[in-house]
Amino acid sequence: MNIHEYQARDILRAHGVPVPPGEVAATAEEAERIAARLGGTVVIKAQVHAGGRGKAGGVKLATGRAEAREKAAAILALTIKGLPVRQVLVAPAEDIASEAYVGIIVDRASRRPVFMVSREGGVDIEEVAATNPAAIVRLAVDPRYGLLSFQAYQLATALYDDIQQQRACARILQQLYAAFMASGASLAEINPLVTTPDGTVKALDAKFNIDDNELDRRPDIEALRDVGAEPEGETIAREAGLTFIKLDGDIGNVVNGAGLAMATMDLIKYYGGEPANFLDIGGSSNPEKVVNALRIITSDENVKVICFNIFGGITRCDDVANGIVAATRQIDIKVPLVIRLTGTNEQLALQILERAGFNATTSMDEVVQRAVELAQQA
Amino acid sequence: MSILIDRDTRLLVQGITGRDGSFHTRQMLEYGTAVVGGVTPGKGGQSFAGPDDRSVPIFDTVAEAVAATAANTSVIYVPPAFAADAMMEAADAGIALIVAITEGVPVLDMTRVYPFVMEKGVRLLGPNCPGLISPGKAKVGIMPGSIVQPGPVGVVSRSGTLTYEFVYLLTQAGIGQTTCVGIGGDPINGTSFIDCLEAFEQDPETKAVVIMGEIGGTDEQQAAEYVRSRMSKPVVGFIAGQTAPPGRRMGHAGAIISGSAGTAAEKIDAFEENGIAVARKPSDVVGLIQRVL
Numbered sequence: 001m002n003i004h005e006y007q008a009r010d011i012l013r014a015h016g017v018p019v020p021p022g023e024v025a026a027t028a029e030e031a032e033r034i035a036a037r038l039g040g041t042v043v044i045k046a047q048v049h050a051g052g053r054g055k056a057g058g059v060k061l062a063t064g065r066a067e068a069r070e071k072a073a074a075i076l077a078l079t080i081k082g083l084p085v086r087q088v089l090v091a092p093a094e095d096i097a098s099e100a101y102v103g104i105i106v107d108r109a110s111r112r113p114v115f116m117v118s119r120e121g122g123v124d125i126e127e128v129a130a131t132n133p134a135a136i137v138r139l140a141v142d143p144r145y146g147l148l149s150f151q152a153y154q155l156a157t158a159l160y161d162d163i164q165q166q167r168a169c170a171r172i173l174q175q176l177y178a179a180f181m182a183s184g185a186s187l188a189e190i191n192p193l194v195t196t197p198d199g200t201v202k203a204l205d206a207k208f209n210i211d212d213n214e215l216d217r218r219p220d221i222e223a224l225r226d227v228g229a230e231p232e233g234e235t236i237a238r239e240a241g242l243t244f245i246k247l248d249g250d251i252g253n254v255v256n257g258a259g260l261a262m263a264t265m266d267l268i269k270y271y272g273g274e275p276a277n278f279l280d281i282g283g284s285s286n287p288e289k290v291v292n293a294l295r296i297i298t299s300d301e302n303v304k305v306i307c308f309n310i311f312g313g314i315t316r317c318d319d320v321a322n323g324i325v326a327a328t329r330q331i332d333i334k335v336p337l338v339i340r341l342t343g344t345n346e347q348l349a350l351q352i353l354e355r356a357g358f359n360a361t362t363s364m365d366e367v368v369q370r371a372v373e374l375a376q377q378a
Numbered sequence: 379m380s381i382l383i384d385r386d387t388r389l390l391v392q393g394i395t396g397r398d399g400s401f402h403t404r405q406m407l408e409y410g411t412a413v414v415g416g417v418t419p420g421k422g423g424q425s426f427a428g429p430d431d432r433s434v435p436i437f438d439t440v441a442e443a444v445a446a447t448a449a450n451t452s453v454i455y456v457p458p459a460f461a462a463d464a465m466m467e468a469a470d471a472g473i474a475l476i477v478a479i480t481e482g483v484p485v486l487d488m489t490r491v492y493p494f495v496m497e498k499g500v501r502l503l504g505p506n507c508p509g510l511i512s513p514g515k516a517k518v519g520i521m522p523g524s525i526v527q528p529g530p531v532g533v534v535s536r537s538g539t540l541t542y543e544f545v546y547l548l549t550q551a552g553i554g555q556t557t558c559v560g561i562g563g564d565p566i567n568g569t570s571f572i573d574c575l576e577a578f579e580q581d582p583e584t585k586a587v588v589i590m591g592e593i594g595g596t597d598e599q600q601a602a603e604y605v606r607s608r609m610s611k612p613v614v615g616f617i618a619g620q621t622a623p624p625g626r627r628m629g630h631a632g633a634i635i636s637g638s639a640g641t642a643a644e645k646i647d648a649f650e651e652n653g654i655a656v657a658r659k660p661s662d663v664v665g666l667i668q669r670v671l
Contacts, residue, residue: 126637258629259537262618280629311539
């Protein structure tokens with residue numbers, strides 16, 4: 001799950017990290033009032049789950065109430081990478097002497113939380129990793145001991161030469177680690193970590209990604225979810241226990257299992273078609289899931305054909321067949337369905353479908369080729 | 379021969395009385411796996427009724443179960459909140475191979491489990507994996523026994539149903555398997571591709587290997603390097619997720635292109651540069667394997 005910058009700043013603040021003041025606004029008028037309260041020049045930042053906000057015009061400076069209102073209105077009218085901006089963060093503009101990057105990720109290769117710090121802050125760390133990898137210092141943490149004081153200090157010396165700043169930074173790194181663990185994050189970064197002309201070290205911008213598997217045991221973090229910032233179908237799918245990701249093509253597909261779902265999308269492309277979605281109905285045998293899946297896919301107007309690819313293991317093919325039949329009674333499906341079912345209770349499933357007037361195949365190649373043909377004819 | 383499990387496997391089921399645990403315990407018994415015990419706290423002393431009037435004793439703890447049954451393998455079906463503890467309990471009790479089926483284990487939990495099981499010298503498969511099957515000998519996990527047959531090909535994959543698809547294609551073409559292993563779709567798992575490739579290389583009955591990867595991470599790239607430098611047996615590969623958009627988690631927690639890293643294209647290149655023939659679509663695997671056998 002992604003959370004917004006202002007929410008990430010709140011988490012950091014709660015763990016003691018020095019973060020400048022700032023408030024979130026949903027209208028230009030609110031932004032104006034916050035700017036007036038803060039006084040001086042403010043920065044107004046779009047709150048969307050997308051990188052590259054600055055380049056998209058989503059970050060602007062404003063001096064005075066009128067300008068703040070005008071800039072906020074402009075940002076609130078933007079759509080960045082397909083996501084409409086619904087909130088802005090208004091914060092005082094800081095005088096910046098230096099910008100650094102500090103972040104933690106769960107590193108797959110070392111199977112540990114790994115700190116990454118760099119004197120090259122304020123830019124995308126991936127860019128630094130690609131162009132100047134030597135500028136990034138890494139440290140793997142043993143989660144049984146946490147970030148030890150000497151390790152934090154060691155990282156801080158890679159960023160600052162002044163002892164006061166080194167100590168301040170080491171403290172921030174410990175606090176960042178605590179925030180990372182307490183929120184069940186898979187990534188937590190402060191970018192930039194700045195120094196101001198008087199030498200103070202503080203966090204200007206923050207980004208947290210939360211491990212979805214942590215949310216059941218962290219209701220306070222789950223409560224940060226901004227449903228309005230997710231594509232609509234994905235919210236419905238999550239609530240129905242399905243994994244759904246909308247894509248740009250016209251061939252809808254319903255598959256059991258994530259690997260097979262990806263392979264089905266790839267095969268659609270291989271035969272010259274374009275997948276409209278990724279959808280995994282999971283391993284359980286519940287006809288209701290199929291009904292929900294069809295409801296979500298048919299709400300996408302681009303979809304010209306829907307392709308089922310089910311390999312029955314734990315999933316029983318007859319349950320899926322019953323779900324298809326039930327769905328066609330409940331929903332007015334205007335596009336053709338092509339169906340592949342094989343594995344557990346395959347014969348029973350084929351009988352159920354045949355009685356309801358559907359044809360089905362047992363070959364994945366065949367069903368995908370048929371789907372691509374139908375999409376091209378439509 | 380086979381890898382990891384065979385006729386000597388003595389299996390415990392952690393979470394044997396749950397919905398998934400009980401269903402799959404029956405399936406494993408029907409396949410012929412020696413299920414010697416189950417563990418559900420509070421139900422010690424009871425027994426689990428399997429098919430054909432077979433009964434499996436239930437224990438409160440893994441330690442008790444190991445002492446009473448000499449189990450050497452454990453399979454875990456407990457809910458995600460308790461899965462990390464279940465893995466460490468099994469490792470502590472002296473189990474040699476732990477197979478964690480549970481999906482949804484927080485990755486930070488796995489950063490603690492992994493060093494714990496490694497220090498005990500235990501092999502952990504998963505979590506979020508379908509388990510493994512050595513056709514005709516034993517099955518541990520949830521792979522359907524009906525689609526496999528004994529033969530010369532080792533299969534290793536990060537996926538569940540995609541593995542079944544490949545195994546089904548091989549079996550239909552009359553090509554059997556030594557062992558089919560699903561290592562799981564999470565970012566941190568106990569057993570890597572390389573661990574399985576090493577075991578297949580050493581297994582005299584395995585003549586060729588099929589490896590199925592997907593987007594996210596660099597496990598496939600490391601596996602490709604291993605195949606080139608350390609393996610004598612031919613390897614055929616497949617990568618899922620060529621059409622996956624960057625930055626989105628494709629069902630599996632570990633299946634995500636981060637920035638520009640972990641794409642299908644770079645993994646396919648790594649396979650081909652290191653001598654692994656890549657199937658462009660699943661059904662191509664049959665021809666590629668026939669060519670090398």
